[in-house]
Amino acid sequence: MKKIDIPSDVLYILESLNKKGHEAYIVGGCxxxxxxxxxxxxxxVTTSAKPExxxxxxxxxxxxxxxxxxxxxxxxxxNYEITTYRIEGEYEDCRHPSQVFFTEKLTDDLLRRDxxxxxxxxHPDEGFKDPFDGIGDISRKIIKGVGNPSERFNEDALRMLxxxxxxxxxxxxxxxxxxKALKDNVSLIKKISVERIREEISKLIKGKYIEKIPLLWExxxxxxxxxxxxxxxxxxxxSIIKALSMKPYNDILYWSVFLKGFDGEGAKKxxxxxxxxxxxxxxxxxxIEHIDDDFPKNDYEIKTQACIMGxxxxxxxxxxxxxxxxxxxxxxxxxxxxNIIDKKECIYQKDLAITGNDLINNGFEKxxxxxxxxxxxxxxxxxxxxxxxxxxxxxxxxxxx
Numbered sequence: 001m002k003k004i005d006i007p008s009d010v011l012y013i014l015e016s017l018n019k020k021g022h023e024a025y026i027v028g029g030c031x032x033x034x035x036x037x038x039x040x041x042x043x044x045v046t047t048s049a050k051p052e053x054x055x056x057x058x059x060x061x062x063x064x065x066x067x068x069x070x071x072x073x074x075x076x077x078x079n080y081e082i083t084t085y086r087i088e089g090e091y092e093d094c095r096h097p098s099q100v101f102f103t104e105k106l107t108d109d110l111l112r113r114d115x116x117x118x119x120x121x122x123h124p125d126e127g128f129k130d131p132f133d134g135i136g137d138i139s140r141k142i143i144k145g146v147g148n149p150s151e152r153f154n155e156d157a158l159r160m161l162x163x164x165x166x167x168x169x170x171x172x173x174x175x176x177x178x179x180k181a182l183k184d185n186v187s188l189i190k191k192i193s194v195e196r197i198r199e200e201i202s203k204l205i206k207g208k209y210i211e212k213i214p215l216l217w218e219x220x221x222x223x224x225x226x227x228x229x230x231x232x233x234x235x236x237x238x239s240i241i242k243a244l245s246m247k248p249y250n251d252i253l254y255w256s257v258f259l260k261g262f263d264g265e266g267a268k269k270x271x272x273x274x275x276x277x278x279x280x281x282x283x284x285x286x287x288i289e290h291i292d293d294d295f296p297k298n299d300y301e302i303k304t305q306a307c308i309m310g311x312x313x314x315x316x317x318x319x320x321x322x323x324x325x326x327x328x329x330x331x332x333x334x335x336x337x338x339n340i341i342d343k344k345e346c347i348y349q350k351d352l353a354i355t356g357n358d359l360i361n362n363g364f365e366k367x368x369x370x371x372x373x374x375x376x377x378x379x380x381x382x383x384x385x386x387x388x389x390x391x392x393x394x395x396x397x398x399x400x401x
Contacts, residue, residue: 004034004122009075010043013082014123016057022049023106024082025121025129032117035138036170045082046109046121050102054082068100085109088155107131114152114159115166115178116144142175143167149181157188161200164215168207174215186220197225198274205254210244229270232261243323252280256287256320264289283313287320295321295329302337303347303382311348345385349378353390354397362394373400 006014010026017024024047030040047054051071055061060074069084087101087108103109106121106129113119116134128135137144143163145152153160160182163174174182189197204213214237216222223230233240243257255276259267268285276284290309296302306314315334322330346352354377356370364370380396381388387396 003124003127004031006124007043009078010045010080011124012075013045013058013073013080017045017047017049017054017082020049020053020057022047022053022057023085024049025106025123025126027110027121028113028118031120031122031128032134032138034122035120035135043080045080046085046106047082048085048104048106049082050084054084069102086112088112111146112155113146114156114162116146117166117172119146137175141172143172143178144175145178145181149175149178150185153181153185153188157185158192158196158200160185160189160219161192161197161204161221164212164219164221165200165204165207167215168204168209168212171209171212179219182221183219186224189221189224194274198276201258201274202251202254205244205258210241213241213244226270226273228266232266233258236261239324246323246327248323249319250316252283252287253316253320253323255280256284256291256316257323259284259288260291260324262288283316286313287317290317291320291324295325296333299336299340299345299385300382302333302340303345304379306337306347307349307378343385346378346381346388349374351388352378352381352393353388354393358390358394359397362397364397373397376400 004026006026014024014026024045026043027046028044030043033040049057051063051066051069054071054073058073058075061071062074064070064072064081065083069086071082072079073082074080085103085106085108087103110119110121110129110131116132116137118134119130119132120134121129123129132146143166145159163178163182166172167174201216204216207213217230217234217237222233240257240260243260244254248254248257255271259270262270264285267288268281271281271284286309293305293308294301296305305317309317314337318330318334318337320330321333322328340347352374356374359370359373360366364373377393377396377400381393387393
């Protein structure tokens with residue numbers, strides 16, 4: 001196994017702890033990703049040093065999860081989590097240990113981790129510490145629970161969803177005994193907060209190996225999370241997988257594809273259940289509500305549709321159409337819309353050469369009628385792009401009375 005190329009900041013952390021007589025290793029996801037040839041997002045360090053001893057090794061630290069042995073060291077303005085070897089007590093809520101005990105043994109710390117591929121430690125001078133054959137499981141491309149997988153899932157039920165998510169991200173198969181333990185314990189997922197479930201599903205549907213996503217419902221997890229969500233997703237599963245494989249370019253579109261089986265109101269309810277932010281709820285539900293609108297056939301209809309969707313959503317509406325209806329048609333519509341923008345033609349009411357105040361200053365009475373007139377003027381300019389001039393529009397407005 002080749003050496004891992006560790007960033008200089010992380011090497012400094014290991015060396016600083018070693019100089020004080022403490023063991024220290026990089027551990028978990030960063031080791032797994034390095035073995036897989038991926039660039040780690042985070043570099044976590046595990047050490048025999050107690051939290052107070054860790055803080056004595058660095059100039060700037062802050063307590064991240066001090067009760068659980070985690071201290072964050074700030075090196076060159078970057079944050080790195082350093083966690084003391086620990087053994088965890090009983091998990092009373094299937095998520096958090098009731099007690100944490102520090103230990104002198106690295107193996108004890110690795111035993112508490114979820115999957116063998118995440119239970120590998122590494123030091124540049126000592127090489128890999130791999131008591132559960134995580135490297136072997138990586139080479140076999142399997143996700144296997146550390147020790148007894150059923151115990152691992154009972155300790156933290158979110159691990160079941162993480163197993164499915166990892167499968168979609170790195171393409172590994174869930175090992176047979178681990179998958180059986182997952183299916184046997186699916187009901188425990190109800191004990192996990194919807195926020196954490198939402199985060200895992202968001203990562204899952206963006207996975208590189210989207211063909212693995214059926215594990216989400218075939219395992220029983222999705223039904224336990226929400227029977228309504230399960231029914232709609234399974235009913236659209238083939239088209240959802242096909243659209244997700246086209247890699248939507250942002251989270252809004254990923255979730256719009258995932259929830260395409262719902263109507264706008266149904267999507268809104270599910271998004272609220274998953275505790276999404278207000279903007280995501282509003283945008284995704286609106287895209288889904290209007291995805292079956294008649295596709296605009298010309299510039300006038302494109303402008304009309306843009307006003308329905310709003311400037312902030314119309315491009316995503318075309319992209320969603322490309323993903324779940326007709327790719328070429330959707331892309332052409334998007335290009336046509338952008339061409340209208342490039343020509344600086346009036347699309348939205350703010351683009352009109354006159355405002356409501358202009359109408360009032362020209363003798364029009366305040367009130368709802370001003371809005372009605374502006375709407376008619378906008379439609380007129382949509383049909384006649386060259387007529388967006390204040391004098392022309394004032395004259396046209398008088399014809400509307």
